[in-house]
Amino acid sequence: MSSDFLKLVGERIRTLRKEKGYTQESLSEKSGIHVTYISDIERGERNISMETLEKVITALDVNAVEVFRIEGIEGIEERNEKKLLIEAFNSLLAGRKIEEVQMILRLAKDVLGTFDKLN
Template sequence: MNEKEILKLVGARVKTLRKQQGYSQESLGEKGGFHFSYIGQVERGEKNISLLNLSKIATALNVNVAQLFTYVHEDSELTAEDVDLKDIVMMLRNAKPEQVRMAKNVIREIVNPKG
């Protein structure tokens, strides 16, 4: 993977997370302390973003930095099940710990019902 591909993949991941959370480039920029045009450049893979700025963007998106690197190649297609799982994970990332535990228990009951 070359440098441009990495920048584009990370940028696409930032864009995906931003849209999933309902932020515009401007609102994400304000939250992270950046101009909206900088966010656009990052999302298009035009900026070789520093780790410190990645950390600020991750914080503004309420995710950890590692989640900015959990991208899916643009040419791969997600199944409907993958999309559902991805949506569930995003909901749980924004939930309180007790809500996550409750969701885990509900899922456990659905997947492995007791006889």
């Protein structure tokens, strides 16, 4: 059984691979990782080591932070799993300045306060 986080990272790796125009086979060749293992990573079925992640990042020629920018996954807003959505929201905020995070927190509190008043 794979974790939600592994699934999100795997989906992000798949998205980055496709953006580069790579097949799983070409990513396998570039990274030196077996194609079946690449497939397992993308499905979130492998708890990969940092060394393996580094090989994937190098092969994709992206910054490490790109792998964890899960807000870029298509359809993330349509997911109905609360934990996944919270992790996606967290990833949106992770690279932001503290002032921006504080502003988003204030906005979220205002929006939630409005929801609470309506219910």
